[in-house]
Amino acid sequence: MEKKLTLICDKCKVNLTLANVHFSYLDHNFRHKVLRCPECGQVYLSEELVAKMKEVEATFEDK
Amino acid sequence: MERFYKQFKNCIQKEVPFCQASCPFHLEVVDFIEKAGRGAFSAAYKTYRNAVTFPAIVAALCPEPCKTHCIRAEEAYGGNAIELRGLERAIIEQAKNKDPIYYNVPRKNRKIAIIGAGISGLGCAFRLASKKYDVEVFEASGRMGGHLWEIADRSPAVGGLTPEIFLEEFELQLKQEQIPIHFHTKISSLEELAERGYEAIYVATGAGGNDFGLLDSDAPYFIKDNVAYFAGGSLTGKDTIEALADGINIAAAIEIYLKTGNLSAPDDRRTTNVQVDPCKLEYRTGLPLDEAGKVKPENIAEEANRCLRCQCDSCKIYCDLVAYTQKWPLRIKDEVQATMHEGKVELKPQPAKRLINICTHCGLCKEVCPAQIDLDSMFLQARKELHKLNRMPWAFHDFWLRDMDFADGEAALVKTPPGVKKSKFAFFPGCQLGASEPRYVADTYSWLLSKEPTMGLFLKCCGTPVKWAGDEEKHAEAISKFHTDWEELGKPKLVVACPSCMDNISEFLPDIEIISLYEFMEKNGIVPAMKGDRETWSIFDPCASAGKDDLRKSIRNLAESANFQLEPLPVQENHSACCSYGGHVSVANPKYADFIIDRRITESENPYITYCINCRDAFLGAGKKTIHILDVIFGDGCVDGHASLPTVTERRENRIALKEQLLKNIWGEEMAKREPQIKIDLKIDPELKAKLNREWILEEEVADVIEFCERTGRKVILEERGTFSGYRQVGRMTYWVEYRKNGESFELVNAYSHRMKIELEAVWDGKKVDTDM
Numbered sequence: 001m002e003k004k005l006t007l008i009c010d011k012c013k014v015n016l017t018l019a020n021v022h023f024s025y026l027d028h029n030f031r032h033k034v035l036r037c038p039e040c041g042q043v044y045l046s047e048e049l050v051a052k053m054k055e056v057e058a059t060f061e062d063k
Numbered sequence: 064m065e066r067f068y069k070q071f072k073n074c075i076q077k078e079v080p081f082c083q084a085s086c087p088f089h090l091e092v093v094d095f096i097e098k099a100g101r102g103a104f105s106a107a108y109k110t111y112r113n114a115v116t117f118p119a120i121v122a123a124l125c126p127e128p129c130k131t132h133c134i135r136a137e138e139a140y141g142g143n144a145i146e147l148r149g150l151e152r153a154i155i156e157q158a159k160n161k162d163p164i165y166y167n168v169p170r171k172n173r174k175i176a177i178i179g180a181g182i183s184g185l186g187c188a189f190r191l192a193s194k195k196y197d198v199e200v201f202e203a204s205g206r207m208g209g210h211l212w213e214i215a216d217r218s219p220a221v222g223g224l225t226p227e228i229f230l231e232e233f234e235l236q237l238k239q240e241q242i243p244i245h246f247h248t249k250i251s252s253l254e255e256l257a258e259r260g261y262e263a264i265y266v267a268t269g270a271g272g273n274d275f276g277l278l279d280s281d282a283p284y285f286i287k288d289n290v291a292y293f294a295g296g297s298l299t300g301k302d303t304i305e306a307l308a309d310g311i312n313i314a315a316a317i318e319i320y321l322k323t324g325n326l327s328a329p330d331d332r333r334t335t336n337v338q339v340d341p342c343k344l345e346y347r348t349g350l351p352l353d354e355a356g357k358v359k360p361e362n363i364a365e366e367a368n369r370c371l372r373c374q375c376d377s378c379k380i381y382c383d384l385v386a387y388t389q390k391w392p393l394r395i396k397d398e399v400q401a402t403m404h405e406g407k408v409e410l411k412p413q414p415a416k417r418l419i420n421i422c423t424h425c426g427l428c429k430e431v432c433p434a435q436i437d438l439d440s441m442f443l444q445a446r447k448e449l450h451k452l453n454r455m456p457w458a459f460h461d462f463w464l465r466d467m468d469f470a471d472g473e474a475a476l477v478k479t480p481p482g483v484k485k486s487k488f489a490f491f492p493g494c495q496l497g498a499s500e501p502r503y504v505a506d507t508y509s510w511l512l513s514k515e516p517t518m519g520l521f522l523k524c525c526g527t528p529v530k531w532a533g534d535e536e537k538h539a540e541a542i543s544k545f546h547t548d549w550e551e552l553g554k555p556k557l558v559v560a561c562p563s564c565m566d567n568i569s570e571f572l573p574d575i576e577i578i579s580l581y582e583f584m585e586k587n588g589i590v591p592a593m594k595g596d597r598e599t600w601s602i603f604d605p606c607a608s609a610g611k612d613d614l615r616k617s618i619r620n621l622a623e624s625a626n627f628q629l630e631p632l633p634v635q636e637n638h639s640a641c642c643s644y645g646g647h648v649s650v651a652n653p654k655y656a657d658f659i660i661d662r663r664i665t666e667s668e669n670p671y672i673t674y675c676i677n678c679r680d681a682f683l684g685a686g687k688k689t690i691h692i693l694d695v696i697f698g699d700g701c702v703d704g705h706a707s708l709p710t711v712t713e714r715r716e717n718r719i720a721l722k723e724q725l726l727k728n729i730w731g732e733e734m735a736k737r738e739p740q741i742k743i744d745l746k747i748d749p750e751l752k753a754k755l756n757r758e759w760i761l762e763e764e765v766a767d768v769i770e771f772c773e774r775t776g777r778k779v780i781l782e783e784r785g786t787f788s789g790y791r792q793v794g795r796m797t798y799w800v801e802y803r804k805n806g807e808s809f810e811l812v813n814a815y816s817h818r819m820k821i822e823l824e825a826v827w828d829g830k831k832v833d834t835d836m
Contacts, residue, residue, distance in 0.1 A: 006782035016779065022822040026456055029822075037779075041827035044779045044788055045799065047815045057818045061456040062417055 007044055009037035016044055023053075028060045064403050064448065067441035071396045073434035075336050080373035082129035082147060084335035087308035088121070090114040092129075092147065093372045099150055100367030108158035111151055112236070116186045116311060118161075119232040120211070122151040123222030124303050134339065134371055141348045145370045149358040157360060163193070165239040170195045173321050176261040177201070178250050181209020182303060183296025183310035184267035185233060190314035192240035196321070199261075200244040207233055207244065209269045210297060223355065257290045263317045267296040267310060274298055284316065284326060291320045338433045340377045342634075377431040381638055382438065383659045384422055392436055399445055413454070419445040420459045421652045423645035423659065424531065425606035427638055442646075446533030457795060458818045459651045460532035462711075462759045465794065467528040470494035471541070473737075474718035476522040477548045480512060481730055485553025486519030490580070491568075493561030494524040496676045498714035501721035503560075503676070503693040507580065508725065511558060514587045519552045520725065525564040526571070531646050542571045549575055558583045562607035562614065562675060563645070581674060581692060585617040592698025595627030601667050602629060603682070603689070605675035606641040618674050618692055625695050632666050644677035650759070660685045684708055710756035712763065741766040743773075744808035751811055758816060764793050765814045768800045775833070786812050790821070797821060 007016040016035040021043055023030055035044045045053070083092045091110060098107035108118065115121040125148050130136060133144035155161075173196050177184045180202035188198045206212070211229050214221050250256060253275050256264055266277055277283055277294035284293040293313045296306035312331055320326050347369050350362045358366045378385045378392055385392065398415040422442035429437040449455040474497075479486045490511050497504040504522070511518045526541035549555070549572075556576040559565045568577055602622060608615055622629060634640075642663055643649060649656035660681050664671075670688035672695060673679050682689040709717055719737070726732040740763040747755070747762060755762060772778040772789035779788045781801065790799045797820065801813040823834040 005784070007788075008780040008782060010778045010780050010787065011776040022824070023819045024822050025819040038828060040830070041823060041832050042777055042779060043790070043821055043823075045790070045817075047799075047813060050799065050815050050817050053817050053819055057458070061458070063413060 007035055009040060009042050011042065012037050012039035014039055016042075025057055026060045026063075028063070064400070064441070064444060067437070067444060068396060068400060070434070070436050071393060074393055074436055075338060075375045075434060076391050076393055078335050078337040078375060080337060081132035081134065081335060082145070082373070084333055084337075085128040085132045086114075087128070087305050087331075088114040088311065092370070093374060096145075096150075096367045096370045096372060099154055100364050100370075102364065104154050104157040105160040107154045108161060109164070111154060112161075112163070116189055116307065117182070117229075117232050117236055118151065118155050120182065120224065120229050121304060121307065122148060122155055123224040123228065124214070125151075125222075126302070126304065134344070134373060135347070135349070135369065140344055140346055140371075141369070143349045146349060146352060146358050146366055149352045149356055150363065150366055152355065152357040153360060153363050156357065157363070161235060163236055163239050166193060166195070168195050170197070171321075173197060174199070174259075174261045175263045175265070175317060176256045176259075177265045177267060179203075179209060179267035179269055179272065179296070179298075180207045180244055180246075181267060181269050181296065181306070182211055183301075183306040184209075184265065185237070186307045186310035187265050187267065187314040187317075188242050189237055189240065190311055191317060192237075192242045194318065196318075198242055200242060201248045201250050202244060202246050203249045203268075205246045210303070214303065253292065257288065261290065263291040263320060264293070265310070265313055265317070266292070266294040266298065267306075268298050270297040270300070272298050282328070284313075284328075286320075286326055291317065291326055293317070337373055338375050338377075339371060339373045340375075340380055340431070342380060343371050375433060377433065378428060378436075378438075381431045381634075381640065382428050383425075383640060383655075383662065384418070384438070385428075386662075387421075387655050387658050388418065390418075392432075392438060395438065396441075399441060403445055403448055415445070416449065416454070416456065417651055418442075419449065420456075421646070421648045421655050423606065423641035423643065423648055425639070425641040425645055426609060427606070427640050430609070431638060443530075443533070446531070447535055448533070450533035450535070455533055456651075460528070460647055461795060462650060463528045463647045464532055464534075464537075467494065467524045467526075467541075469715060470498075470524040470718065471544075474522070474715070474722055476520055476722050476725060477552060478730065479519045479552055480516065483517045483519070485517070486555040487517045487553070488515045489519035489521045489549075489552050489555040489557055491521040491523075491525070491557045491559045491561075491564060491577075492580075493559070493564045493676075494718075495680075495714075496560055497522065497721045498718050499676045499680055499709060500691070500693070501717045501724070503691065503697075504721055505724060505728075506697045507560070507693065508729070510589070511583075512729070517553075517555075518558070519555055520729075521548065521552065521557065522722065522725075523548065525561075525567045527563055527567045528647065530567065538571075546572060546575075560674075562605050562611060565611070565614075566607050579611065579614040579617065581617045581621060582613055584696065585620055589621070589696060591621055591625035591695045593625055593695045595622070595625050595695075597628065599628045599630045599669050600672050601632045601635075601669040603632065603642075603663070603671040603673040603678055604635060604639040605673060605678050606639050606645055607675070609639050614674075618672075621692060622672055622695055627672065627695070630667070630669055632669075634666055635663070642673075642675065642678035642681040644675075644681060657685075680708055710752055710762075711759055712752075712755070712761050715761065715763075743770050745769065745811060746808065747811045751813070755814060760798065760814055760816055764796075764798050765800055765811060767791065767793055768798045768814075769802055769809055769811075772800070773804075777833075784812075792820065795820075 017038050018033045019036040020031045021034050080092050095107050095110045112118050127148050129147050130144040135141040136144035175196055175198045177188050177200045180200050188200050191198045215224050215226050274294055295309040295313050353359050402413040402415040419442050424439050426439050428439055429435045490508050492504045529537040529541055558580050559577050560580040568575055643656040643659040664682050664687040674692040679689050679691045723734040726734050743766055745766050768791040771791045786801050786803050788801045796816050798816045803810040
């Protein structure tokens with residue numbers, strides 16, 4: 001497991017916190033808590049999380 | 064789609080092997096043989112017992128009708144039939160667990176009477192009792208077995224059958240069920256039994272026994288006053304084995320009668336329409352049995368594996384999709400039908416969406432199928448309908464459609480040679496040849512011009528990618544533009560390098576005359592520059608070369624004239640399959656693409672010469688020594704394989720560089736100044752470039768995201784790593800970058816992408832947010 005990273009929004013200079021983000025793909029919609037800037041809403045998704053998203057994408061493609 | 068579904072009516076996949084059709088018990092031979100072959104003796108025994116009920120008796124007495132129908136009996140394939148009975152005897156000896164299965168199902172409370180405790184009556188009784196019907200057996204004598212006693216009394220005993228063996232067998236097989244057998248009970252009239260509440264009566268009184276008048280009627284079974292009557296077994300003149308099979312079949316008929324009230328003749332078809340693929344028919348002879356007629360324990364696997372498993376499996380042998388998914392065509396059809404069925408997608412499963420998008424469209428299916436079932440066209444039609452219904456996952460084809468736009472846009476070049484208004488001929492290399500090896504296109508065009516001064520250049524895509532994506536509208540548009548370009552060139556005869564382009568042009572632009580580049584080269588007496596060494600090579604014919612005999616011949620002539628020793632590939636020579644590029648399957652299922660490549664490159668140890676650039680790239684990328692026929696012709700290829708293939712980014716750059724080079728060298732024109740695709744100073748190390756290539760990410764897309772992050776400030780600082788991270792949606796894909804900034808230049812640390820869209824809110828935390836990503 002990778003060390004916890006300090007993630008700071010470059011624009012607002014504040015630490016990112018967990019907040020809901022709305023995702024959509026092939027007429028499927030869902031919300032998931034990911035790291036976001038509490039000020040401007042900038043999102044961060046790690047490569048590990050994106051790898052998991054790809055599994056969800058495949059499920060939607062097969063549905 | 065209906066016309067595609069209809070063709071499956073002719074599928075003979077369910078036709079049984081010849082031996083199984085001739086077997087009175089219809090033993091599932093393929094299943095039995097497979098289990099025996101892998102040493103699963105108890106499982107093989109169960110399969111055998113499920114068919115014959117009394118294995119020890121049948122294995123002793125079976126007259127082996129299977130042997131007269133076995134293909135291995137033919138001299139050409141071994142000269143001796145598979146020793147199925149010998150295997151059955153061996154399995155009985157080897158199986159550790161022979162206990163019958165007890166089915167814990169509720170009793171049915173339906174009464175059945177069986178008259179005669181011979182092998183037929185007991186077989187019928189056992190079958191019904193195991194399904195929890197109330198079966199009672201009435202036997203005039205004081206013992207079970209009927210005429211088996213006479214057989215056992217003969218000297219020597221047939222098949223070594225002794226009373227001990229059959230009595231022990233009855234005890235073993237019947238021990239789980241409670242079957243009352245009333246000995247010394249002579250039934251004088253069937254009406255008497257009917258009055259006692261029996262709903263079905265089987266008369267199995269043996270040869271010369273009382274038939275109660277049943278044999279006087281047209282068929283030995285009928286319904287009278289709500290009771291079904293059956294006569295069978297030796298009473299009807301059958302031998303021991305047929306008598307037992309009769310009892311088992313009558314049990315099935317009784318069950319149907321009790322469930323439905325209908326009487327049907329027991330299904331006992333002894334014919335089959337099975338066809339065996341010729342590639343399975345090699346010569347293989349058998350090993351001798353032991354004195355007891357058993358296959359020796361050490362020979363079980365070999366004898367089982369000698370069996371040809373006669374079933375129609377040509378699709379499984381040749382079609383990559385069927386082989387990979389292990390789904391028989393009838394199942395594929397069901398899944399496609401369920402997927403294409405109209406109705407709300409939320410309410411029904413669409414199991415074949417990915418399956419539909421992994422057909423390579425090589426067309427081999429209909430060629431090898433005895434019923435000519437065309438899976439290829441069914442899948443293509445399904446893609447069209449999925450697209451129309453807006454159910455096609457866009458990501459499956461997105462990369463290739465963007466690639467096609469690039470080939471038809473910036474990279475396109477359609478021109479007559481300088482000073483020529485109308486071309487009689489034009490060179491059409493296809494969109495991937497110049498992307499992968501620009502020198503092939505440049506060298507070829509120069510040579511073609513030297514032979515035919517009006518030779519125009521037609522550097523575009525033929526439209527196949529939109530066809531594979533199922534987008535009929537865009538395909539029609541591409542075809543129409545193609546036609547206009549061709550007219551502007553002066554309606555030339557096209558000299559085409561790519562066999563797939565040839566197919567597309569022939570099918571959709573029938574007024575355009577075409578010739579393959581390699582036939583043109585051969586006819587015009589080209590002398591290959593490269594000289595083959597003594598090594599033996601094989602020609603790998605691309606899937607689209609099927610039916611193009613002149614093209615295939617030209618390739619062989621060209622290679623042979625360059626002193627290459629050629630050896631035909633065992634399968635590909637006559638059944639040309641795809642290299643994995645066809646149908647753009649690698650995005651929908653990358654593992655499947657690897658599976659196909661592996662199948663193709665392991666067909667022979669020989670290095671390959673091919674004439675499709677996609678085949679060359681697929682095989683070379685997997686480490687197979689492969690050259691293109693244009694390497695043979697121009698001699699500037701590296702025989703030992705290229706160190707690296709161009710990345711997806713370099714493939715675009717190659718096309719632009721080729722266009723620039725051709726414009727300059729042939730027409731003396733400078734290409735219009737091109738807006739730089741990468742506007743920032745960006746460094747990407749080779750390992751990361753390889754990763755981008757694997758994940759279909761273009762370097763210009765990565766640069767675009769960095770430039771966006773810098774311009775808008777929409778980025779996150781990863782403090783410990785000293786990097787920035789940000790993303791942007793480009794087209795429909797979302798790309799993520801992690802990078803370092805060194806003064807005015809940038810170093811890419813990582814990049815990845817996803818298909819899901821991040822939906823940003825217009826107002827976040829009470830503030831207006833710029834959602835234009």
